Amino acid sequence: MTASITVEGLEVVFDRFRALKGVSLEVREGESYGLVGESGSGKSTLLRAITGLAPVSSGTITVNGKTLGKTRDKAFYREVQMVFQDPYGSLHPRQTVDRLLQEPLAIHGIADGEKRIERALDEVGLGKGFRFRYAHQLSGGQRQRVAIARALILEPSILLLDEPTSALDASVQAEVLNLLEEVRRRRKLTFLMVSHDLAIITHMCERLMVMQNGEAVETLTASQLIGHRVSEDYTRNLLRASEGFVRV
Amino acid sequence: MSDTLLEVDDLRVTFPTRTGLVQAVRGVSFSLGRERLGIVGESGSGKSQTGRAIMGLTPPQAEVSATKLAFDGMDLLSISPRERRALRGNRIAMILQDPKYSLDPVMTIGRQIVETLRTHEKVGKTEARERALAMLQAVQIRDPARVFDLYPHEVSGGMGQRAMIAMMLVTGPELMIADEPTSALDVTVQLDVLNILDKLVAERGMGLIFISHDLRLVSSFCDRVVVMYAGKVVEQIKASELRDAQHPYTRGLLNCMPRIGFERHPLPVLDRKPEWAA
Amino acid sequence: MTAADAGALSRRAWLLSDRPASRLQARLGRAYVAWRRFSANRLALIGLLIIIALLVVAALADVLAPYSPTVGDLKNARLLPPGAAHWFGTDDLGRDIYSRIVYGSRWTLYVVILVAIIAAPIGLLVGTIAGYADGWTDTILMRITDIFLAFPKLVLALAFVAALGPGIENAVLAIAITSWPPYARIARAETLTVRNSDYIKAVQLMGASPFRIVLRHIMPLCISSLIIRVTLDMAGIILTAAGLGFLGLGAQPPLPEWGAMIASGRRFILDQWWVAAAPGAAILIVSLGFNLLGDGLRDALDPRSGDQ
Known part of the structure; x- marks a missing residue:
């Protein structure tokens, strides 16, 4: 199987703060890969470094066989798209859903816009009725569906997901997770998903990396995690914490 | 219960909006002894407004009414604002989500x-x-x-x-209202904070109202759980008996979360019935 | 309920619909909500009426003015007090003041509109580019802005007019040059608050060029604060233009510009008060109108007062 994303020795420094300290990982084509960690672990920074939103100070990132330089070209963004954590902040407040979905098509000069927009809305389960609404006329879950439609409309092969459901209610979270699984299956997408919630990562991903303070703690398969076959104490702590409160 | 600390009967909180009156809390009733009570619901269920109304922190434009809202036999809605303030932070305390x-x-x-x-x-x-x-x-x-x-x-x-x-x-309060006290924290820190809270509540014999969106966390921490939906209580149940919850909303809420070791694809989703909100 | 009532009701429902079916409906709905918020404010409506009246007067000046604004009757009608023949009296050259004020409204509008058209886009462009580009571009653009801001507006305008020569066109230019820096400041501040938001990042991740992001995604968010500010500044612009006219550096005689009219009435202010008072009152009313309108727009358009 070929590698979709390869990251080697990645360092990200913000004003002397080392957010990522030499992290390496490999995501295979068609795989769903999870990054788990608490705040400050560098998991979101890793996603942002891949997209070019965070400054890379050393290390290499290779996407679909192409090693990335300082800037990303348009072709990169047709391969890689991202869904953000906060559905209330990731949609432009003055644009209708229609306008939001049209923008990527206009940027890349794609002609069959009408059809693509309708198909994208159908695919995320929203339908035509939502096409001309503004963000404030949508619920949190609907907004996240629009964000997913926007990411899919350029037909990328890789989707980066930055805590896509952590701002949603549990019942809405289930719907969005199901939707993500469905589009992944249908489009044979590669996922790189960030979450602080082990249960979500084991549900969504085949392999995962546990991160802490900008470093990789360990790399596991989902079944290793489910079977508690972990070697690091930190991972064990996370596992225990995710099982809820236990009175001592 | 003889040792009742707080009694809430038919509590309503109404907000005026551009399009008319909106009831955020629509007739909530429960009573609390020296125990840990969880209030669980999704956003917009009125769980936070219930906590705020008890605390007396409802925004001034909103109206609070209740057949009974009594703390230790004292009618909270009829005492003066000064008495209410003296109570707040002294005998009733509140912890909010983000310490920042x-x-x-x-x-x-x-x-x-x-x-x-x-x-x-x-x-x-x-x-x-x-x-x-x-x-x-x-x-x-x-x-x-x-x-x-x-x-x-x-x-x-x-x-x-x-x-x-x-x-x-x-100040040694007798009633503590904690509104999502650990939601802004990392999971491992979350448990430390809950442990501290748990110990203090047990040692001091306080009553605790724990408001959260996380049904599983609440059920592992509290003695009793009140489940709210659209401003109403849909179910009150002992935390230990949560597995046998009757209301489809409670069951749906429990089921829809992914759990480690329970593979379900796709996850069961909640089919919201209009009659739940009626 | 009559059919007309039902029609109005359904039209409102159509405008306020949560699920608009077309681009047009979405846009009209948004405008309607803003209008409802604006029209809930009585004073703002009064402001709007004043501005509409100004527009009407300027458009129909030829019909409304009974006399010529520039040619007076020196022999019979010098410095007449207000009366039936001359509602606001006449000036020292025997010209009807009412007619001059009616025609003067054109010059007032001319100044205000030209300044707005020149200054607001410059400010918007400089501010959004500075805010989005960061680094050197930001530093250079904002230091230039600071230099302009460091001088009192009227003094700077005076210097420009002195260099360019007196006349209403140069006065407009001078006012425009001195009034863009605050707009640049506002646009930059607005840009800084949105440039790191996820929705701008999302467009960056679409591969949009910085130019496109500024033009299509950031500018629309800055425009409402700018419109509000420009409207509130209109009164100041009118007063500056009048000030320049008063000092003899703006409109030149015999143009019926209100500031220049006050200047020429100054000589008889004690005995023939109406010569200066009438244009003064006109300036006052129009300035008030713009201020009230601006306040109303702030309530209607303010992006911070909810997303509706």
Whole structure:
């Protein structure tokens, strides 16, 4: 199987703060890969470094066989798209859903816009009725569906997901997770998903990396995690914490 | 229950909006002894507004009404604002989600605790300081003397939330309302904070109302759970019997979360029935 | 309920619909909500009426003015007090003041509109580019802005007019040059608050060029604060233009510009008060109108007062 994303020795420094300290990982084509960690672990920074939103100070990132330089070209963004954590902040407040979905098509000069927009809305389960609404006329879950439609409309092969459901209610979270699984299956997408919630990562991903303070703690398969076959104490702590409160 | 601390009967909170009146809380009733009660619901269920109404922190434009809202036999809706203020922070305390917004950024943590203590009790400066330090110790802050002189922005989220708990508990309240006290914290820190809260509540025999969106967390922490939907209580149940919950909403909420070791693809989703909100 | 009532009702429902079916409906709905918020404010409506009246007067000046604004009757009608023949009296050259004020409204509008058209886009462009580009571009653009802001507006305008020569076109230019810096400041501040938001990042991740992001995604968010500010500044612009006219550096005689009219009435202010008072009152009313309108727009358009 070929590698979709390869990251080697990645360092990200913000004003002397080392957010990522030499992290390496490999995501295979068609795989769903999870990054788990608490705040400050560098998991979101890793996603942002891949997209070019965070400054890379050393290390290499290779996407679909192409090693990335300082800037990303348009072709990169047709391969890689991202869904953000906060559905209330990731949609432009003055644009209708229609306008939001049209923008990527206009940027890349794609002609069959009408059809693509309708198909994208159908695919995320929203339908035509939502096409001309503004963000404030949508619920949190609907907004996240629009964000997913926007990411899919350029037909990328890789989707980066930055805590896509952590701002949603549990019942809405289930719907969005199901939707993500469905589009992944249908489009044979590669996922790189960030979450602080082990249960979500084991549900969504085949392999995962546990991160802490900008470093990789360990790399596991989902079944290793489910079977508690972990070697690091930190991972064990996370596992225990995710099982809820236990009175001592 | 003979030892009833709080009685809530038909509590309603109404907000005026551009399009008319909106009831955020629509007739909530429950009673609380010296126990841990969880209030669970999704956003917009009215769980936070219920907590705020008990605390007397409802926004001024909203209207609170109830057949009965009594704390220790005292009718909270008929006492004067002054009496209400004296009660607040003294006998009833509240912890909010994010310590960043509930601690005063320009006052050291120690001074805030001392001030809280001195507004409610007549104590000398040295005694107040000592009690504040003891309280910081009680919430398992390792170096209380150092943290005492720090400003809120100089401590981590978990530390800030512990300081907040210390500040709220220093007056020895009988009822504590905790609104999503650990949602802004990392999972491992979350458990530390819950452990501290649990110990203090048990030691001091307080009543605790724990408001959260996380049904599983609440059920592992509380004795009893009130499940709210669209401003109403749909089910009250013992935490230990949650598995046998009757209401489809409660069951749906329990089921729809992914769990480690229980593979379900796709996840069961909640089929919201209009009659739940009726 | 009559059919007309039902029609109005359904039209409102159509405008306020949560699920608009077309681009047009979405846009009209948004405008309607803003209008409802604006029209809830009585004073703002009064402001709007004043401005509409100004527009009407300027458009129909030829019909409304009974006399010529520039040619007076020196022999019979010098410095007449207000009366039936001359509602606001006449000036020292025997010209009807009412007619001059009616025609003067054109010059007032001319100044205000030209200044707005020149200054607001410059400010918007400089501010959004500075805010989005960061680094050197930001520093250079904002230091230039600071230099302009460091001088009192009227003094700077005076210097420009002195260099360019007196006349209403140069006065407009001078006012425009001195009034863009605050707009640049506002646009930059607005840009800084949105440039790090996820929705701008999302467009960056679409591969949009910085130019496109500024033009299509950031500028629309800055425009409402700018419109509000420009409207509130209109009164100041009118007063500056009048000030320049008063000092003899703006409109030149015999143009019926209100500021220049006050200047020429100054000589008889004690005995023939109406010569200066009438244009003064006109300036006052129009300035008030713009201020009230601006306040109303702030309530209607303010992006911070909810997303509706």
